[in-house]
Amino acid sequence: MTSIGPEIDYRVEDGVAVITLNRPERRNAFNRALLAAWAAAIDTAAADPEVKVLLITGAGKGFCAGVDLGEFGGVTETLQRRAYLADDVHAVARALEHLEKPYIAAINGDAIGAGMDMALMADIRLVGTEARLSQGYVRVGLVPGDGGAHMLPRIVGEQRALELMWTGRFIDGAEATELGITMAHHPTEELLPAAMELAKSLAAGPPIAIRTIKRLTRIARTQSLTDHLVHAAAEQAVIQSTADSAEAVAAFKEKRAPRFEGR
Template sequence: MADLEYTVADGIGTILLNRPHRKNAFTHEMIEQWAEILVGARTDPDVRVIVLTGAGDAFCSGVDLGSGSMSGERPTPLQRKQHLSEHIHRIPFALEDLDKPVIAGINGVAVGAGMDMALMCDMRIIARSARLSEGYIRVGLVPGDGGCYYLPRLVGHAKALELLLTGDFIDAEEAARLGIANHVVDDDELPAAVTRLARKLADAPPIAVRTIKRAVYQSARSDLRTALDLISSHMAVVTSTQDSAEALAAFREQRPGSYAGH
Protein backbone atom coordinates (compact mmCIF):
# COMPACT_ATOMS: atom_id res chain seq x y z
CA MET A 1 0.00 0.00 0.00
CA ALA A 2 1.14 3.54 -0.75
CA ASP A 3 2.38 5.83 2.03
CA LEU A 4 -0.13 8.43 0.85
CA GLU A 5 -3.41 7.41 -0.73
CA TYR A 6 -5.84 9.67 -2.57
CA THR A 7 -9.37 8.74 -3.55
CA VAL A 8 -12.28 10.70 -4.98
CA ALA A 9 -15.89 9.64 -4.52
CA ASP A 10 -19.11 11.62 -4.87
CA GLY A 11 -17.42 15.01 -4.77
CA ILE A 12 -15.17 14.23 -1.79
CA GLY A 13 -11.42 13.86 -2.24
CA THR A 14 -9.74 12.02 0.64
CA ILE A 15 -6.03 12.21 1.39
CA LEU A 16 -4.97 9.38 3.70
CA LEU A 17 -1.58 9.52 5.40
CA ASN A 18 -0.81 5.81 5.40
CA ARG A 19 2.26 5.07 7.52
CA PRO A 20 0.64 3.89 10.76
CA HIS A 21 3.84 2.11 11.84
CA ARG A 22 5.51 5.57 11.93
CA LYS A 23 2.51 7.44 13.33
CA ASN A 24 2.04 8.76 9.77
CA ALA A 25 5.23 10.80 9.85
CA PHE A 26 5.61 12.11 6.32
CA THR A 27 8.47 11.65 3.90
CA HIS A 28 9.84 13.85 1.14
CA GLU A 29 8.02 11.75 -1.44
CA MET A 30 4.70 12.10 0.41
CA ILE A 31 5.06 15.88 0.46
CA GLU A 32 5.59 16.00 -3.29
CA GLN A 33 2.53 13.82 -3.94
CA TRP A 34 0.46 15.73 -1.37
CA ALA A 35 1.20 19.08 -3.03
CA GLU A 36 0.43 17.72 -6.49
CA ILE A 37 -2.92 16.38 -5.27
CA LEU A 38 -3.91 19.77 -3.85
CA VAL A 39 -2.89 21.60 -7.02
CA GLY A 40 -4.87 19.15 -9.16
CA ALA A 41 -7.93 19.29 -6.90
CA ARG A 42 -8.17 23.04 -7.41
CA THR A 43 -9.43 22.61 -10.97
CA ASP A 44 -10.92 19.10 -10.76
CA PRO A 45 -14.71 19.42 -11.19
CA ASP A 46 -15.17 16.03 -9.51
CA VAL A 47 -13.72 17.36 -6.24
CA ARG A 48 -15.80 19.73 -4.14
CA VAL A 49 -14.35 19.02 -0.69
CA ILE A 50 -11.01 17.65 0.53
CA VAL A 51 -10.64 15.47 3.65
CA LEU A 52 -7.24 14.89 5.27
CA THR A 53 -6.80 12.11 7.82
CA GLY A 54 -4.36 9.48 9.05
CA ALA A 55 -4.37 5.68 9.12
CA GLY A 56 -4.25 3.74 12.36
CA ASP A 57 -4.08 5.45 15.74
CA ALA A 58 -2.41 8.73 14.71
CA PHE A 59 -3.09 11.73 12.52
CA CYS A 60 0.51 12.75 11.87
CA SER A 61 3.65 12.85 14.02
CA GLY A 62 5.34 15.35 11.71
CA VAL A 63 8.27 14.92 9.39
CA ASP A 64 10.12 11.60 9.36
CA LEU A 65 13.65 12.76 10.12
CA GLY A 66 15.07 9.36 9.28
CA SER A 67 13.81 9.12 5.72
CA GLY A 68 15.34 10.00 2.36
CA SER A 69 16.64 13.55 2.05
CA MET A 70 15.83 14.17 5.70
CA SER A 71 18.50 11.75 6.90
CA GLY A 72 22.24 11.49 6.37
CA GLU A 73 24.67 14.37 6.65
CA ARG A 74 23.63 17.50 8.45
CA PRO A 75 22.33 19.94 5.81
CA THR A 76 23.78 23.38 5.36
CA PRO A 77 21.63 26.39 6.30
CA LEU A 78 20.92 27.00 2.61
CA GLN A 79 19.93 23.37 2.02
CA ARG A 80 17.61 23.41 5.03
CA LYS A 81 15.94 26.62 3.85
CA GLN A 82 15.58 25.29 0.31
CA HIS A 83 14.08 22.05 1.60
CA LEU A 84 11.39 24.03 3.38
CA SER A 85 10.73 26.65 0.72
CA GLU A 86 10.89 24.34 -2.30
CA HIS A 87 9.14 21.30 -0.83
CA ILE A 88 7.35 21.57 2.55
CA HIS A 89 6.00 25.05 1.81
CA ARG A 90 4.28 23.78 -1.32
CA ILE A 91 1.52 22.45 0.95
CA PRO A 92 0.44 25.76 2.56
CA PHE A 93 0.79 27.61 -0.74
CA ALA A 94 -1.36 25.01 -2.52
CA LEU A 95 -3.95 25.24 0.25
CA GLU A 96 -3.98 29.03 0.00
CA ASP A 97 -4.81 28.70 -3.70
CA LEU A 98 -7.51 26.09 -3.08
CA ASP A 99 -10.93 27.66 -2.65
CA LYS A 100 -12.61 24.33 -1.91
CA PRO A 101 -13.16 23.43 1.78
CA VAL A 102 -10.54 21.24 3.45
CA ILE A 103 -11.45 19.22 6.56
CA ALA A 104 -8.94 17.52 8.85
CA GLY A 105 -10.15 14.42 10.66
CA ILE A 106 -7.72 14.16 13.57
CA ASN A 107 -7.30 10.73 15.12
CA GLY A 108 -4.64 10.24 17.77
CA VAL A 109 -1.56 12.44 17.97
CA ALA A 110 -0.85 15.48 15.81
CA VAL A 111 2.63 16.71 16.68
CA GLY A 112 4.92 19.38 15.27
CA ALA A 113 4.46 19.59 11.52
CA GLY A 114 1.59 17.14 11.93
CA MET A 115 -0.29 19.68 14.05
CA ASP A 116 0.58 22.44 11.60
CA MET A 117 -0.78 20.42 8.68
CA ALA A 118 -4.07 20.21 10.58
CA LEU A 119 -4.03 23.95 11.33
CA MET A 120 -3.68 24.67 7.61
CA CYS A 121 -7.05 23.04 6.94
CA ASP A 122 -10.24 25.09 7.04
CA MET A 123 -11.99 22.92 9.64
CA ARG A 124 -10.98 20.25 12.11
CA ILE A 125 -12.96 17.40 13.63
CA ILE A 126 -11.06 15.76 16.47
CA ALA A 127 -11.42 12.35 18.08
CA ARG A 128 -11.86 12.51 21.84
CA SER A 129 -8.58 10.70 22.56
CA ALA A 130 -6.50 12.92 20.25
CA ARG A 131 -3.61 14.98 21.59
CA LEU A 132 -1.94 17.92 19.86
CA SER A 133 1.42 19.57 20.41
CA GLU A 134 3.61 21.98 18.48
CA GLY A 135 6.55 20.15 19.99
CA TYR A 136 9.36 21.87 18.07
CA ILE A 137 10.81 23.54 21.15
CA ARG A 138 11.39 20.12 22.72
CA VAL A 139 13.99 19.32 20.08
CA GLY A 140 15.40 22.84 19.73
CA LEU A 141 13.59 23.73 16.51
CA VAL A 142 11.13 26.34 15.28
CA PRO A 143 7.92 25.62 13.32
CA GLY A 144 9.20 25.48 9.77
CA ASP A 145 5.93 25.09 7.93
CA GLY A 146 3.60 27.76 9.24
CA GLY A 147 2.75 27.08 12.88
CA CYS A 148 3.73 30.61 13.88
CA TYR A 149 1.35 31.90 11.21
CA TYR A 150 -1.70 29.65 11.64
CA LEU A 151 -1.86 29.06 15.38
CA PRO A 152 -2.12 32.73 16.52
CA ARG A 153 -4.94 33.27 14.03
CA LEU A 154 -6.94 30.53 15.71
CA VAL A 155 -6.15 30.95 19.41
CA GLY A 156 -4.68 34.45 19.76
CA HIS A 157 -1.05 35.47 20.22
CA ALA A 158 -0.73 34.86 23.97
CA LYS A 159 -2.03 31.28 23.91
CA ALA A 160 -0.17 30.52 20.70
CA LEU A 161 3.10 31.64 22.30
CA GLU A 162 2.41 29.45 25.32
CA LEU A 163 1.80 26.38 23.14
CA LEU A 164 4.75 27.10 20.86
CA LEU A 165 7.24 27.92 23.61
CA THR A 166 6.33 25.03 25.95
CA GLY A 167 5.48 22.29 23.45
CA ASP A 168 2.74 21.22 25.86
CA PHE A 169 0.13 18.76 24.68
CA ILE A 170 -3.54 19.72 24.64
CA ASP A 171 -6.42 17.28 24.53
CA ALA A 172 -9.44 17.41 22.24
CA GLU A 173 -11.65 19.29 24.69
CA GLU A 174 -9.01 22.00 25.14
CA ALA A 175 -8.59 22.19 21.37
CA ALA A 176 -12.32 22.81 21.07
CA ARG A 177 -12.29 25.43 23.82
CA LEU A 178 -9.46 27.27 22.07
CA GLY A 179 -11.21 27.24 18.70
CA ILE A 180 -8.89 24.74 17.04
CA ALA A 181 -11.53 22.00 16.82
CA ASN A 182 -14.90 22.54 15.17
CA HIS A 183 -16.21 19.36 16.79
CA VAL A 184 -15.00 16.70 19.20
CA VAL A 185 -16.44 13.21 18.74
CA ASP A 186 -15.91 9.75 20.16
CA ASP A 187 -13.06 7.93 18.47
CA ASP A 188 -15.25 5.40 16.68
CA GLU A 189 -17.49 8.20 15.42
CA LEU A 190 -14.72 10.22 13.76
CA PRO A 191 -14.96 8.79 10.21
CA ALA A 192 -18.74 9.18 10.15
CA ALA A 193 -18.61 12.71 11.57
CA VAL A 194 -16.02 13.81 9.01
CA THR A 195 -18.04 12.24 6.20
CA ARG A 196 -21.26 13.94 7.34
CA LEU A 197 -19.68 17.39 7.25
CA ALA A 198 -17.90 16.71 3.96
CA ARG A 199 -21.11 15.39 2.44
CA LYS A 200 -23.06 18.46 3.53
CA LEU A 201 -20.48 20.76 1.93
CA ALA A 202 -20.16 18.67 -1.23
CA ASP A 203 -23.94 18.75 -1.69
CA ALA A 204 -24.13 22.54 -1.40
CA PRO A 205 -23.90 24.86 -4.45
CA PRO A 206 -20.17 24.61 -5.27
CA ILE A 207 -19.73 28.10 -6.69
CA ALA A 208 -21.28 29.65 -3.58
CA VAL A 209 -19.19 27.41 -1.29
CA ARG A 210 -15.94 28.35 -3.01
CA THR A 211 -16.84 32.03 -3.10
CA ILE A 212 -17.70 32.10 0.60
CA LYS A 213 -14.37 30.49 1.50
CA ARG A 214 -12.52 32.96 -0.71
CA ALA A 215 -14.40 35.91 0.79
CA VAL A 216 -13.66 34.83 4.38
CA TYR A 217 -9.91 34.71 3.77
CA GLN A 218 -9.94 37.86 1.66
CA SER A 219 -11.82 39.72 4.39
CA ALA A 220 -9.28 38.66 7.02
CA ARG A 221 -6.64 40.61 5.09
CA SER A 222 -8.83 43.58 4.12
CA ASP A 223 -10.41 46.67 5.63
CA LEU A 224 -14.20 46.82 5.81
CA ARG A 225 -14.68 48.96 2.71
CA THR A 226 -12.52 46.67 0.57
CA ALA A 227 -14.21 43.53 1.94
CA LEU A 228 -17.69 44.89 1.18
CA ASP A 229 -16.65 45.98 -2.29
CA LEU A 230 -15.31 42.49 -3.00
CA ILE A 231 -18.39 40.72 -1.66
CA SER A 232 -20.71 42.89 -3.77
CA SER A 233 -18.83 41.74 -6.86
CA HIS A 234 -18.91 38.13 -5.66
CA MET A 235 -22.66 38.38 -5.09
CA ALA A 236 -23.23 39.73 -8.59
CA VAL A 237 -21.35 36.82 -10.13
CA VAL A 238 -22.88 34.09 -7.95
CA THR A 239 -26.47 35.21 -8.55
CA SER A 240 -25.91 35.02 -12.31
CA THR A 241 -25.17 31.26 -12.20
CA GLN A 242 -27.47 28.36 -12.98
CA ASP A 243 -26.63 26.83 -9.61
CA SER A 244 -27.92 29.91 -7.82
CA ALA A 245 -31.24 29.67 -9.66
CA GLU A 246 -31.41 25.95 -8.90
CA ALA A 247 -30.72 26.54 -5.20
CA LEU A 248 -33.54 29.08 -4.97
CA ALA A 249 -35.94 26.76 -6.80
CA ALA A 250 -34.97 23.83 -4.56
CA PHE A 251 -35.50 25.96 -1.46
CA ARG A 252 -38.97 27.05 -2.61
CA GLU A 253 -39.93 23.52 -3.59
CA GLN A 254 -38.46 22.01 -0.40
CA ARG A 255 -36.28 19.49 -2.24
CA PRO A 256 -32.54 18.82 -2.48
CA GLY A 257 -30.76 20.89 -5.10
CA SER A 258 -28.85 19.41 -8.01
CA TYR A 259 -25.76 21.44 -8.85
CA ALA A 260 -23.46 21.28 -11.84
CA GLY A 261 -20.97 23.98 -10.85
CA HIS A 262 -22.00 26.60 -13.39
Protein backbone atom coordinates in the same frame (compact mmCIF):
# COMPACT_ATOMS: atom_id res chain seq x y z
CA MET B 1 -8.87 3.30 -3.13
CA THR B 2 -6.32 4.69 -5.58
CA SER B 3 -2.64 5.28 -4.95
CA ILE B 4 -1.79 8.78 -6.15
CA GLY B 5 1.83 8.49 -5.11
CA PRO B 6 4.07 6.86 -2.53
CA GLU B 7 2.51 6.66 0.92
CA ILE B 8 -0.76 8.43 0.04
CA ASP B 9 -4.15 6.83 -0.56
CA TYR B 10 -6.69 8.82 -2.54
CA ARG B 11 -10.33 8.13 -3.29
CA VAL B 12 -13.38 10.15 -4.33
CA GLU B 13 -16.77 9.44 -2.77
CA ASP B 14 -19.92 11.50 -3.35
CA GLY B 15 -17.97 14.58 -4.35
CA VAL B 16 -15.44 14.24 -1.50
CA ALA B 17 -11.76 13.55 -2.19
CA VAL B 18 -10.44 11.58 0.80
CA ILE B 19 -6.65 11.93 1.19
CA THR B 20 -5.17 9.46 3.67
CA LEU B 21 -1.58 9.73 4.86
CA ASN B 22 -0.37 6.15 4.82
CA ARG B 23 2.79 5.69 6.85
CA PRO B 24 1.15 4.28 9.96
CA GLU B 25 4.36 2.64 11.15
CA ARG B 26 5.85 6.15 11.47
CA ARG B 27 2.63 7.79 12.72
CA ASN B 28 2.53 9.37 9.24
CA ALA B 29 5.67 11.42 9.81
CA PHE B 30 6.48 12.90 6.44
CA ASN B 31 9.43 12.33 4.15
CA ARG B 32 9.97 13.86 0.73
CA ALA B 33 7.90 11.19 -1.02
CA LEU B 34 4.91 11.73 1.25
CA LEU B 35 5.10 15.51 0.93
CA ALA B 36 5.24 15.38 -2.87
CA ALA B 37 2.31 12.96 -3.02
CA TRP B 38 0.29 15.04 -0.54
CA ALA B 39 0.71 18.20 -2.61
CA ALA B 40 -0.08 16.24 -5.79
CA ALA B 41 -3.28 14.87 -4.23
CA ILE B 42 -4.42 18.39 -3.35
CA ASP B 43 -3.68 19.59 -6.89
CA THR B 44 -5.52 16.58 -8.37
CA ALA B 45 -8.61 17.24 -6.26
CA ALA B 46 -8.50 20.96 -7.00
CA ALA B 47 -8.53 20.28 -10.76
CA ASP B 48 -11.24 17.59 -10.68
CA PRO B 49 -14.70 19.07 -11.35
CA GLU B 50 -16.31 16.08 -9.64
CA VAL B 51 -14.56 16.93 -6.36
CA LYS B 52 -16.34 19.56 -4.28
CA VAL B 53 -14.63 19.00 -0.89
CA LEU B 54 -11.27 17.61 0.30
CA LEU B 55 -10.89 15.57 3.47
CA ILE B 56 -7.46 14.82 4.97
CA THR B 57 -6.82 12.14 7.60
CA GLY B 58 -4.17 9.64 8.65
CA ALA B 59 -3.93 5.86 8.64
CA GLY B 60 -3.39 4.06 11.91
CA LYS B 61 -3.03 5.85 15.24
CA GLY B 62 -1.34 9.02 14.03
CA PHE B 63 -2.50 11.97 11.97
CA CYS B 64 0.99 13.32 11.27
CA ALA B 65 3.94 13.21 13.65
CA GLY B 66 5.75 15.94 11.73
CA VAL B 67 9.04 15.52 9.92
CA ASP B 68 10.62 12.08 9.71
CA LEU B 69 13.83 12.70 11.60
CA GLY B 70 15.38 9.66 9.94
CA GLU B 71 15.40 11.57 6.65
CA PHE B 72 15.78 15.11 7.97
CA GLY B 73 18.68 14.08 10.19
CA GLY B 74 20.74 13.55 7.05
CA VAL B 75 20.25 17.17 6.00
CA THR B 76 23.16 18.90 7.70
CA GLU B 77 24.09 22.05 5.79
CA THR B 78 22.24 25.29 6.53
CA LEU B 79 21.16 25.97 2.93
CA GLN B 80 20.06 22.36 2.52
CA ARG B 81 17.90 22.62 5.62
CA ARG B 82 16.30 25.79 4.34
CA ALA B 83 15.70 24.18 0.93
CA TYR B 84 14.16 21.11 2.57
CA LEU B 85 11.56 23.32 4.24
CA ALA B 86 10.98 25.67 1.32
CA ASP B 87 10.97 23.10 -1.48
CA ASP B 88 9.54 20.00 0.20
CA VAL B 89 7.70 20.71 3.46
CA HIS B 90 6.10 23.96 2.27
CA ALA B 91 4.84 22.33 -0.94
CA VAL B 92 1.65 21.33 0.90
CA ALA B 93 1.06 24.89 2.15
CA ARG B 94 1.60 26.23 -1.37
CA ALA B 95 -0.87 23.71 -2.80
CA LEU B 96 -3.46 24.91 -0.27
CA GLU B 97 -2.71 28.62 -0.68
CA HIS B 98 -5.14 29.13 -3.54
CA LEU B 99 -7.43 26.13 -2.97
CA GLU B 100 -10.99 27.45 -2.99
CA LYS B 101 -12.71 24.14 -2.26
CA PRO B 102 -13.36 23.31 1.41
CA TYR B 103 -10.52 21.40 3.08
CA ILE B 104 -11.47 19.44 6.20
CA ALA B 105 -9.08 17.65 8.56
CA ALA B 106 -10.10 14.57 10.55
CA ILE B 107 -7.29 14.50 13.13
CA ASN B 108 -7.41 10.85 14.10
CA GLY B 109 -4.24 10.74 16.19
CA ASP B 110 -1.04 12.55 17.10
CA ALA B 111 -0.41 15.84 15.27
CA ILE B 112 2.97 17.06 16.42
CA GLY B 113 5.21 19.94 15.34
CA ALA B 114 4.83 20.42 11.61
CA GLY B 115 2.10 17.76 11.75
CA MET B 116 0.03 20.11 13.90
CA ASP B 117 0.84 22.95 11.50
CA MET B 118 -0.44 20.80 8.64
CA ALA B 119 -3.68 20.25 10.54
CA LEU B 120 -4.05 23.99 11.19
CA MET B 121 -4.06 24.58 7.42
CA ALA B 122 -7.52 23.00 7.16
CA ASP B 123 -10.62 25.20 6.96
CA ILE B 124 -12.45 23.01 9.47
CA ARG B 125 -10.83 20.56 11.89
CA LEU B 126 -12.43 17.64 13.72
CA VAL B 127 -10.41 15.60 16.20
CA GLY B 128 -10.52 12.22 17.90
CA THR B 129 -10.78 12.24 21.68
CA GLU B 130 -7.58 10.20 21.98
CA ALA B 131 -5.56 12.39 19.63
CA ARG B 132 -2.75 14.53 21.00
CA LEU B 133 -1.68 17.85 19.51
CA SER B 134 1.56 19.66 20.26
CA GLN B 135 3.60 22.40 18.65
CA GLY B 136 6.54 20.42 19.92
CA TYR B 137 9.29 22.38 18.19
CA VAL B 138 10.65 24.03 21.33
CA ARG B 139 11.23 20.65 22.98
CA VAL B 140 13.94 19.96 20.40
CA GLY B 141 15.22 23.55 20.36
CA LEU B 142 13.45 24.61 17.16
CA VAL B 143 10.88 27.19 16.09
CA PRO B 144 7.63 26.58 14.17
CA GLY B 145 8.81 26.02 10.62
CA ASP B 146 5.59 25.25 8.76
CA GLY B 147 3.35 28.21 9.48
CA GLY B 148 2.39 27.53 13.09
CA ALA B 149 3.39 30.98 14.34
CA HIS B 150 1.29 32.50 11.56
CA MET B 151 -1.84 30.36 11.88
CA LEU B 152 -2.16 29.48 15.57
CA PRO B 153 -2.47 33.09 16.89
CA ARG B 154 -5.28 33.70 14.39
CA ILE B 155 -7.14 30.72 15.83
CA VAL B 156 -6.56 30.95 19.59
CA GLY B 157 -5.17 34.46 20.08
CA GLU B 158 -1.56 35.49 20.57
CA GLN B 159 -1.36 34.83 24.32
CA ARG B 160 -2.55 31.21 24.15
CA ALA B 161 -0.60 30.56 20.95
CA LEU B 162 2.62 31.69 22.61
CA GLU B 163 1.93 29.46 25.61
CA LEU B 164 1.40 26.44 23.36
CA MET B 165 4.47 27.21 21.24
CA TRP B 166 6.74 28.10 24.20
CA THR B 167 5.87 25.01 26.23
CA GLY B 168 5.26 22.50 23.45
CA ARG B 169 2.79 20.81 25.77
CA PHE B 170 0.34 18.20 24.54
CA ILE B 171 -3.38 18.86 24.43
CA ASP B 172 -6.04 16.23 23.89
CA GLY B 173 -9.05 16.39 21.60
CA ALA B 174 -11.34 17.87 24.23
CA GLU B 175 -8.96 20.73 25.04
CA ALA B 176 -8.28 21.35 21.35
CA THR B 177 -12.00 21.87 20.88
CA GLU B 178 -12.30 24.02 24.00
CA LEU B 179 -9.52 26.27 22.68
CA GLY B 180 -11.16 26.52 19.24
CA ILE B 181 -8.33 24.70 17.45
CA THR B 182 -10.86 22.06 16.42
CA MET B 183 -14.57 22.48 15.81
CA ALA B 184 -15.58 19.26 17.57
CA HIS B 185 -14.15 16.10 19.09
CA HIS B 186 -15.45 12.58 18.62
CA PRO B 187 -14.57 9.09 19.83
CA THR B 188 -11.90 7.84 17.45
CA GLU B 189 -14.17 5.28 15.79
CA GLU B 190 -16.78 7.98 15.10
CA LEU B 191 -14.40 10.64 13.82
CA LEU B 192 -14.14 9.73 10.14
CA PRO B 193 -17.89 9.08 9.74
CA ALA B 194 -18.60 12.48 11.32
CA ALA B 195 -16.05 14.19 9.07
CA MET B 196 -17.46 12.45 6.00
CA GLU B 197 -20.99 13.48 6.93
CA LEU B 198 -19.89 17.10 7.14
CA ALA B 199 -17.85 16.88 3.92
CA LYS B 200 -20.73 15.30 1.98
CA SER B 201 -23.16 17.93 3.23
CA LEU B 202 -20.85 20.64 1.89
CA ALA B 203 -20.33 18.73 -1.36
CA ALA B 204 -24.10 18.74 -1.86
CA GLY B 205 -24.24 22.53 -1.51
CA PRO B 206 -23.88 25.18 -4.23
CA PRO B 207 -20.19 24.85 -5.17
CA ILE B 208 -19.70 28.31 -6.65
CA ALA B 209 -21.16 30.03 -3.61
CA ILE B 210 -19.19 27.82 -1.21
CA ARG B 211 -15.90 28.54 -2.95
CA THR B 212 -16.69 32.24 -3.08
CA ILE B 213 -17.45 32.31 0.65
CA LYS B 214 -14.02 30.82 1.32
CA ARG B 215 -12.37 33.33 -0.99
CA LEU B 216 -14.17 36.26 0.68
CA THR B 217 -13.24 34.99 4.14
CA ARG B 218 -9.57 34.69 3.22
CA ILE B 219 -9.24 38.04 1.51
CA ALA B 220 -11.01 39.79 4.40
CA ARG B 221 -7.88 39.25 6.50
CA THR B 222 -6.12 42.03 4.61
CA GLN B 223 -9.06 44.28 3.67
CA SER B 224 -10.76 47.20 5.33
CA LEU B 225 -14.50 46.77 5.82
CA THR B 226 -15.15 49.30 3.05
CA ASP B 227 -12.96 47.42 0.57
CA HIS B 228 -14.48 44.12 1.64
CA LEU B 229 -18.04 45.33 1.08
CA VAL B 230 -17.15 46.49 -2.42
CA HIS B 231 -15.59 43.11 -3.15
CA ALA B 232 -18.55 41.22 -1.66
CA ALA B 233 -21.02 43.21 -3.74
CA ALA B 234 -19.16 42.36 -6.92
CA GLU B 235 -19.02 38.66 -6.02
CA GLN B 236 -22.71 38.66 -5.11
CA ALA B 237 -23.69 40.15 -8.44
CA VAL B 238 -21.84 37.38 -10.25
CA ILE B 239 -23.24 34.63 -8.03
CA GLN B 240 -26.82 35.82 -8.61
CA SER B 241 -26.37 35.29 -12.34
CA THR B 242 -25.37 31.62 -12.03
CA ALA B 243 -27.48 28.56 -12.69
CA ASP B 244 -26.71 27.40 -9.16
CA SER B 245 -28.38 30.48 -7.70
CA ALA B 246 -31.43 30.04 -9.91
CA GLU B 247 -31.68 26.39 -8.92
CA ALA B 248 -31.42 27.22 -5.21
CA VAL B 249 -34.25 29.76 -5.48
CA ALA B 250 -36.40 27.35 -7.50
CA ALA B 251 -35.81 24.51 -5.04
CA PHE B 252 -36.72 26.75 -2.11
CA LYS B 253 -39.98 27.81 -3.76
CA GLU B 254 -40.82 24.22 -4.75
CA LYS B 255 -39.83 22.84 -1.31
CA ARG B 256 -37.40 20.27 -2.72
CA ALA B 257 -33.73 19.48 -2.49
CA PRO B 258 -31.64 21.51 -4.95
CA ARG B 259 -29.54 19.86 -7.65
CA PHE B 260 -26.37 21.82 -8.24
CA GLU B 261 -24.09 21.41 -11.24
CA GLY B 262 -21.76 24.37 -10.77
CA ARG B 263 -18.05 23.77 -11.15
